[in-house]
Amino acid sequence: MTDLLKSEWIxxxxVRVNYVLTIIAAAIPIVVVTLVAALSSRVQQTADDFAGGVTATLVLTALLLGVVGALNLTSEFSHGTIRVTFAAVPQRRNVLLAKAIVSLLATMVLATIIELVSFCIGAGILSGRGADIALRPSDKAAMASAVLLAGMLSVLGYGIGLLIRNSPATIAVLILWPLLLENLVRAVLSAAGVSNQTPWLPYQSAITMLNPSTDSGDPSRLHGALYLGTIVVVLVAVGIFVNERRDA
Amino acid sequence: MIEVHGLTKRFGRTVAVNHLSFDVRPGRVTGFLGPNGSGKSTTMRCMLALDRPDAGDTRFDGRAYGSLHRPLFEVGALLDAGYVHPGRSGRNHLRTVATSNGIGATRVDEVVALVGLTDVSRRRVRTYSLGMRQRLGLAAVLLGDPHTIILDEPANGLDPEGIRWIRDVLVHLAGQGKTVLVSSHLLSEMAQMADDLVVIGMGQLIDTSTVSDFVSKHARHWVRVRSPQVEVIAQQLRSRGATVTTLDVSGIEVVGVPAADIGELAARSGAILHELSPLQGSLEDAFLEATAGSQEYRSVAPTAPTATTGVAPGGAT
Structure with a gap:
């Protein structure tokens, strides 16, 4: 398994596109947080909810890192290298698990670095402008949740890719899931008389993990993590099961 | 030793490989021949557990491919030189493959040098020609110094020097006792490097034998005769039921009578012989004859457009 993890890490x-996407994923929160910290007219108010501001910008980062996770697999199918991979290691389950683990770990490490860099830059600017930055336990939980969300979206993209095996379609599903699919489900639930739809929506539930001050109607962080996490695990498990039996 | 037993692969209603069985012996280059769409590539993918066969199995020295751990040390395969991420360098492509089997970077650099790609190995593969990609694919095959080698059309895109190089490599590897199975459409090349042949058509085995036996069995045989009294000989041969084709005033080609019999006939007739050559068709002739009933795609000879057809510039009519 160690050899497989090393191979997948290489x-x-x-591949250059992974660097490009990672740089964009890192630049978005760093630039936004820096600008907000530097230009905000209500400095102390910005500082009071600073962790929330950082985690909010990390949603797009998580989505982009999810795209990297998806491309890491689907590019193997589009370029035919999956046949080279499976010919070198016929135990497909091990290969696919190694790929998922590398995607997950790389994404979580990157998300952690991006989040910390964003926070430190913004906090430094706000402190320089005279604001006090205090990290409450809920802020820390929200920031940790942002890293977890990035990891889950990366493996979600990977799981979708395992089933679809096509880069554009996988990215489309990954992006349309939060933007379109869950809003459609929300509308259906609303029409069915469900007053609070968010707990039923896996992506939206997970997003609430990033909010340091959750409302009483919001699902808990544990609910968000378990709901999306379960879907991710099921998708990957089904994807591996299917790919062990399909022609490469 | 490769043993293929009763391999069957269907894609929907199409039977791509139909109960195919053959053996590939070590120490010999075995050519895997068949017309386009005959199931060669599908067979190779099934052998390597990339496609799931509906029936049958393949054994490499008695073991199924799927049961091999670190198979690069046992079987090296090149199915398509295009199976490379174009944005990755050739060296990094090899590193990904090598690392998965615990092979280090030193061996990667060795095989890169072996196939002559050292100068370009750090360039991205999208800048490689097809010939360079073939060499890269062959480098991947050689990573684990396997005792069984499977190559699908390895000479595609190679220049004459590259074709000769790959032929020499394969003959050398077979000389080391390795089992080499190679498919190719370059029948002249196959005639020069293969010892044995496995010929399939429409997914079924047509023949498996040595190259010389295959050509003897399927190619046309005839005798060229040159004599100042060629008409006398021709007349007697026709009366014996032979097929005689006139080449020129002193030459004929004869089908259906052995050269020795023609020589005796000429002697009895008092005819002087200037040439008596038993001739045999090439591997290509034998292949076309053997697979005549198994061609999925048939072409017709091009014909010139008639005056009334009126082909407009750009091809529109």
Missing amino acids: KLRT
């Missing part, structure tokens, strides 16, 4: 870091 694959991940030897």
Whole structure:
């Protein structure tokens, strides 16, 4: 398994598009947080909810890192390299698990670095402008949740890719899931008389993990993590099951 | 030793490979031949557990491919030189493959040098020609110094020097006792490098034998005769039921009578012989004859457009 993890790590870091997407994923929160910290007219108010501001910008980062996770797999199918991979290691389950683990770990490490860099830059600017930055336990939980969300979206993209095996379609589903699919489900639930739809929506439930001050109607962080996490695990398990039996 | 037993693969209603069985012996280059769409590539994918066969199995020295751990040390396969991420360098492509089997970077650099790609190995594969990609694919095959080698059309895109190089490599590897199975459409090349043949058509085995036996069995045989009294000989041969084709005033080609019999006939007739050559068709002739009933795609000879057809510039009519 160690050899497989090393091989997948080489694959991940030897393709330029992964670097481009990661740089964009890192630049978005860093630039936004820096601008907000530097230009905000209500400095102390911004500082009071600073962790929430950082985690909010990380949603797009998580989505982009999810795209990297998806491309890491689907590019193997589109370029035919999956046949080279499976010919080198016929135990497909091990290969696919190694790929998922590398995607998950790389994404979570990157998300952690991006989040910390964003926070430190913004906090430094706000402190320089005279504001006090205090990290409450709920802020820390929200920031940790942002890293977890990035990891889950990365593996979600991977799981969708396992089933669809096509890069554009996988990215479309990954992006349309939160933007379109869950809003459609929300509308259906609303029409069915469900007053609070968010707990039923896996992506939206997970997003609430990033909010340091959750409302009483919001699902808990544990609910968000378990709901989306379960879907991710099921998708990957089904994807591996199917790919062990399909022609490469 | 490769043993293929009763391999069957269907895609929907199409039977791509139909109960195919053959053996590939070590120490020999075995050519895998068949017309386009005959199931060669599908067979190779099934052998390597990439496609799931509906029936049958393949054994490499008695073991199924799927049961091999670190198979690069046992079987090296090149199915398509295009199976490379174009944005990755050739060296990094090899590193990903090598690392999965615990093979280090030193061996990667060795095989890169072996196939002559050292100068370009750090360039991205999208800048490689097809010939360079074939060499890269062959480098991947050689990573684990396997004792069984499977190549699908390895000479595609190679220049004459590259074709000769790959032929020499395969003959050398077979000389080391390795089992080499190679498919190719370049029948002249196959005639020069293969010892044995497995010929399939429409997914079924047509023949498996040595190259010389295959050509003897399927190619046309005839005798070229040159003599100042060629008409006398021709007349007697026709009366014996032979097929005689006139080449020129002193030459004929004869089908259906052995050269020795023609020589005796000429002697009895008092005819002087300037040439008596038993001739045999090429591997290509034998292949076309053997697979005549198994061609999925048939072409017709091009014909010139008639005056009334009126082909407009750009091809529109």
